[in-house]
Amino acid sequence: xxxxxxxxxxxxxxxxxxxxxxxxxxxxxxxxxxxxxxxxxxxxxxxxxxxxxxxxxxxxxxxxxxxxxxxxxxxxxxxxxxxxxxxxxxxxxxxxxxxxxxxxxxxxxxxxxxxxxxxxxxxxxxxxxxxxxxxxxxxxxxxxxxxxxxxxxxxxxxxxxxxxxxxxxxxxxxxxxxxxxxxxxxxxxxxxxxxxxxxxxxxxxxxxxxxxxxxxxxxxxxxxxxxxxxxxxxxxxxxxxxxxxxxxxxxxxxxxxxxxxxxxxxxxxxxxxxxxxxxxxxxxxxxxxxxxxxxxx
Amino acid sequence: xxxxxxxxxxxxxxxxxxxxxxxxxxxxxxxxxxxxxxxxxxxxxxxxxxxxxxxxxxxxxxxxxxxxxxxxxxxxxxxxxxxxxxxxxxxxxxxxxxxxxxxxxxxxxxxxxxxxxxxxxxxxxxxxxxxxxxxxxxxxxxxxxxxxxxxxxxxxxxxxxxxxxxxxxxxxxxxxxxxxxxxxxxxxxxxxxxxxxxxxxxxxxxxxxxxxxxxxxxxxxxxxxxxxxxxxxxxxxxxxxxxxxxxxxxxxxxxxxxxxxxxxxxxxxxx
Numbered sequence: 027x028x029x030x031x032x033x034x035x036x037x038x039x040x041x042x043x044x045x046x047x048x049x050x051x052x053x054x055x056x057x058x059x060x061x062x063x064x065x066x067x068x069x070x071x072x073x074x075x076x077x078x079x080x081x082x083x084x085x086x087x088x089x090x091x092x093x094x095x096x097x098x099x100x101x102x103x104x105x106x107x108x109x110x111x112x113x114x115x116x117x118x119x120x121x122x123x124x125x126x127x128x129x130x131x132x133x134x135x136x137x138x139x140x141x142x143x144x145x146x147x148x149x150x151x152x153x154x155x156x157x158x159x160x161x162x163x164x165x166x167x168x169x170x171x172x173x174x175x176x177x178x179x180x181x182x183x184x185x186x187x188x189x190x191x192x193x194x195x196x197x198x199x200x201x202x203x204x205x206x207x208x209x210x211x212x213x214x215x216x217x218x219x220x221x222x223x224x225x226x227x228x229x230x231x232x233x234x235x236x237x238x239x240x241x242x243x244x245x246x247x248x249x250x251x252x253x254x255x256x257x258x259x260x261x262x263x264x265x266x267x268x269x270x271x272x273x274x275x276x277x278x279x280x281x282x283x284x285x286x287x288x289x290x291x292x293x294x295x296x297x298x299x300x301x302x303x304x305x306x307x308x309x310x311x312x313x314x315x316x317x318x319x320x321x322x323x
Numbered sequence: 324x325x326x327x328x329x330x331x332x333x334x335x336x337x338x339x340x341x342x343x344x345x346x347x348x349x350x351x352x353x354x355x356x357x358x359x360x361x362x363x364x365x366x367x368x369x370x371x372x373x374x375x376x377x378x379x380x381x382x383x384x385x386x387x388x389x390x391x392x393x394x395x396x397x398x399x400x401x402x403x404x405x406x407x408x409x410x411x412x413x414x415x416x417x418x419x420x421x422x423x424x425x426x427x428x429x430x431x432x433x434x435x436x437x438x439x440x441x442x443x444x445x446x447x448x449x450x451x452x453x454x455x456x457x458x459x460x461x462x463x464x465x466x467x468x469x470x471x472x473x474x475x476x477x478x479x480x481x482x483x484x485x486x487x488x489x490x491x492x493x494x495x496x497x498x499x500x501x502x503x504x505x506x507x508x509x510x511x512x513x514x515x516x517x518x519x520x521x522x523x524x525x526x527x528x529x530x531x532x533x534x535x536x537x538x539x540x541x542x543x544x545x546x547x548x549x550x551x552x553x554x555x556x557x558x559x560x561x562x563x564x565x566x567x568x569x570x571x572x573x574x575x576x577x578x579x580x581x582x583x584x585x586x587x588x589x590x591x592x593x594x
Contacts, residue, residue: 035451037447231455231459233431233436234432234455234456234459235429235431235456235507236428236459
């Protein structure tokens with residue numbers, strides 16, 4: 027089955043070319059891959075953004091139970107840590123998480139066993155900063171006031187997260203560029219094949235006074251028509267795939283993954299994919315035809 | 324009779340033998356001038372040798388010669404499909420050696436060509452085939468349809484506007500090809516064996532059609548080997564023999580009336 031150009035009349039019978047049978051479907055595949063790559067990059071960026079904004083400006087203090095150690099009881103050490111935190115410059119609030127909240131956080135890893143009272147659970151203090159905090163000095167104060175307390179400023183997490191998100195964006199960009207290059211090569215091949223097949227007709231048109239631009243417009247209309255239709259099909263397939271992923275991710279939302287859905291503006295970006303492919307095809311077809319015709323008498 | 328058409332068609336003024344919307348630009352000039360022209364394909368021997376002639380506006384010539392004498396090659400030089408291997412070719416006063424590729428379309432639009440094999444595009448209707456020169460020159464689509472419909476009626480194909488060439492007879496195809504060649508009001512009309520694929524009756528009718536165009540001022544050159552037709556129509560001949568050209572004047576005593584034009588040729592065999 028071939029995608030037929032919409033325009034019924036063309037001086038060159040390009041619609042019956044063998045290359046026309048594949049150009050539309052190849053474009054559909056490219057649009058599908060490009061849309062998925064872009065959607066993946068946007069989803070990961072969103073996820074990283076959410077994690078980033080959730081972690082930035084926050085600190086976590088963990089006070090571990092130390093059974094048998096010559097230290098104050100856990101509750102006293104937690105109280106001492108909270109006192110230190112609230113008095114430290116740059117700290118806005120310090121809230122001790124309850125047992126239920128800690129159990130919910132550990133549920134993905136420990137399941138319902140996280141609520142077992144026999145399990146020695148650390149105590150967590152959620153700290154929110156409203157300015158720059160001297161993390162090294164705070165860490166020293168905490169360990170001296172509350173032995174067994176550790177301070178996590180999420181710096182390593184944040185760095186890894188940002189690096190990961192950047193790498194994903196770069197990879198997506200690379201995929202889109204590669205797809206664009208493949209699209210250019212496909213159009214060049216299709217147009218050159220068309221020119222070779224229809225060379226007698228092109229020569230006849232020239233003899234009747236056709237300019238090279240007149241001939242190139244025939245090819246441009248043809249490839250743009252096929253690209254738009256193929257791109258629309260690819261975009262529909264990508265939309266279906268993204269919807270399927272969204273439905274599949276809903277079971278995981280409560281724990282590891284956040285919402286795998288795109289914002290309206292992100293859908294608008296994906297809607298541009300067929301148009302961009304068509305524009306690329308148009309420019310490539312024009313360039314290829316004009317360059318090739320230069321060698322004709 | 325050639326129909327008067329709308330904005331796209333302006334019959335030549337009385338006394339002006341070259342149709343030209345800008346006035347009488349072609350009067351007094353030459354349409355084609357060849358000087359010592361030679362043509363060879365690749366490294367083969369020359370198929371045309373020392374061709375020299377001049378065609379004035381509003382002239383009618385038969386181009387004759389045996390098969391292989393070089394008629395088609397000479398026509399190809401005239402409709403700018405080939406460039407000569409040597410010599411000077413001027414078309415509408417322009418030296419073709421100085422014409423760039425970018426200038427060719429404009430010149431070619433002033434030449435109508437009826438190809439021996441019709442060269443119709445099989446996937447297009449008769450109307451769309453005839454419309455090609457108009458669409459190339461950017462004529463508005465409404466005018467294109469009106470003019471093509473009218474000219475197809477003129478050649479007797481008003482009932483076949485949307486017929487594909489494969490459904491037409493040889494004579495009908497030939498008339499579509501002729502309609503296409505004249506739709507743009509060419510200054511020069513070249514026909515390569517236009518009667519070769521049709522019976523004598525249709526051939527005669529086609530020749531009368533060319534005569535009508537000639538009377539309207541178009542310079543006409545018809546390559547043919549149909550002696551009966553040549554005898555019937557009293558026009559001078561450009562005769563090719565083994566790649567060399569000579570001019571044979573019209574047999575009759577009809578004096579040149581200023582519309583017949585002229586062909587001056589150097590018979591290379593006499594030199």
